[in-house]
Amino acid sequence: MNQSAGDFDYAFTIREGFFVCEDRSYKLVRELPPRFVEDVRAQLGTRATIEKRGACIEVTSQRFLLAPEPVMDMPFLRDSLASIAESHGLRLLVAGTHPLGTSTESPASERRDSGERLADLRIVEQAQQTCGLRVQVSIPSGIDRVALMNRSIPWLPLFLALSTSSPFWNGSLGGLLSCRQARFDQWPYGGTSDFLARNTTALELNISDACTRVEDSVAIANLFRCHVSALVRNFQAGADHTPRTYAIAGENRSRAKRDGMDAQFISDDPASTVSVRRLLARFLDSLETEIARFGCGPILTTLVDIANAGTSAHEQLRIYERSRSAGHSHHAALESVLQWLTLKVPGRQIGKTSRSAGALFDAMTKAGFVTAEAVGHR
Template sequence: MRIVRTVGVEEELLLVDEESGEPQALSTAVLALAERRAEGDSAFEAELHRQQLEFATEPRSSMSELRAEILRWRAEAAASAAEAGATVVALATSPLPVSPTIGTGERYRWLADRFGLTTQEQLTCGCHVHVSVESDEEGVAVLDRIRPWLSVLLALSANSPYWQGQDTCYGSYRSRVWGRWPSSGPVELFGSAQGYHDHVQALLDTEVLRDAGMIYFDARLSDRYPTVEVRVADVCLDAADTALMATLVRGLVETAARAWRAGDAPDPVAVGTLRMAAWQAGRSGLEERLLHPPTMRPRPAAEVVQALLAHVRDALEDSGDLAAAEEGIKALLSRGTGAHVQRELLDRTGSLRKVVAECAARTRG
């Protein structure tokens, strides 16, 4: 009997005023209320800015259970925010102008002093997917083999077209803002767990970074859990898309691990080319062409998404997730990404405030 890998998700949410849609620096109050509501067993944590908060699910083998937990914590976040006079919205950047407020922790103050405006402007919300691995050696083998496909996940999750009240012309402007960190983005092949740890140590030895928590690769070994952590995605507007993201990431991890055990070498695509793929995915989402991972040549986005599904098909069949993944991809391609939905809402209402209000209602379910 095959053991199905566990998956956990971390989602970051914006705290906004329900009437104006403007981000509100209320995380301290919301976190206290969430802890009281949960009687001390809260899944929420503070983030870099006080206009956002984060929750983490438990590791799950069942994708339906994972989706239910995501919905539960979104609802709990909304309820706690409502007590504080706000609401939550699953958008990766604020459509409305905002002056972000750095959190009060010593670590956050250090980041603000060290990185200046880069830290100040990092009011962005991502989605991180953790998938269990048996060892660091297996984890690094996975990291080496999933690199070409990460840009497709970014395109599927694109949910940040607006920045300071303006359309950026990007589907995921969050990915461009996040790329300002010196340790972010795609990385080269590591070859082994020792190669990975040597690379991380070399970055830490520069003393540019505070600690291993600032290893912001698109995918990395978690420094807290026995997992591969894929960090490339925007937070998704629809919880169903978050569950789809988790399903596809687990499929990628399992497919890569099988390839490693079979002795198949990873694709040696250059980091510069991976950056081109990530830029294209952040720019267009699913609206235009993406770079096709096996060739790194532009192809229609829907074709590239289907190539991803084909790549992980065997793993999804074995975990029982194939039908749900096919349906989820069909729905997403038909409905469009969060960025597409936001632009449609603005076209219909003419108001970014109403865009935020509608997206907040969708976040609450």
């Protein structure tokens, strides 16, 4: 190892996906207007990635070294992109899937440049119309990247549970909290990874749905950074994983996409389960060294908020059910969901950085899901 893991900065970047919608109908645009694309490139440059087809656009943060830096940068990116969209009579929407789904998309057979691969997969090509949260964390040189990535796999369902934001698909309730993951499962290479390549200088999290609330994105990114650092610091953690470990991870991913924070995960003992909230408490406790080192405890209190109130998917379903209970039609209830999703796009100052260093533990205690181990050694 050329650089001490203890001295390494574990710099990280965040990438968020957005849907571009018509202003009044909230439907996806068929393609991004050329002038809109020009303005995005002029103002955001290479920080914006524009899809060749469809109605999705991604923005990438700067390279962060300090935990609070995304608190300013991510709201700035959202505000900038939302302002550009508004100037063109468009709206942005942040969720893993657009609730109205693919109603405005062209069928794959109409796209002459799709190529043989997409022609063969025309039935599931629409799965591309999803948005996710990606977090890249740099890794010290000399680290066995394959081992590091494989050791992270059992924890990925937790990151999915914390981010679920896609309970609707193609104008209907999908029966899952992450329909985005179900879309990916239709691809031959979908699902939980078994083997990963060595040639990378960073570990990327890409299981998460796009987070409607910017503070959720920032908290999950900081959590993943702590996770990567902990894996490097303790290289024995997860070293004894077996094929059964990955099978359990695959099952827990299915449970996370269905039930999110309400899921019961299979533990190392297949005869028992653990709630996602309890697992989150254990996970945070195991990352105590990293949380203190990076000073991200105040930011991670958002995770306790998620555990208490749920993710974007939970809120979307609550809005939908309230509207239906009030006697509104399915379409009107969906419109209420769409309004909330678009109103939540603009970033705002995230005030949690002013909280004390012990705010995370205090919030966990108040929420009632601090582990016995955590109480015992504090």
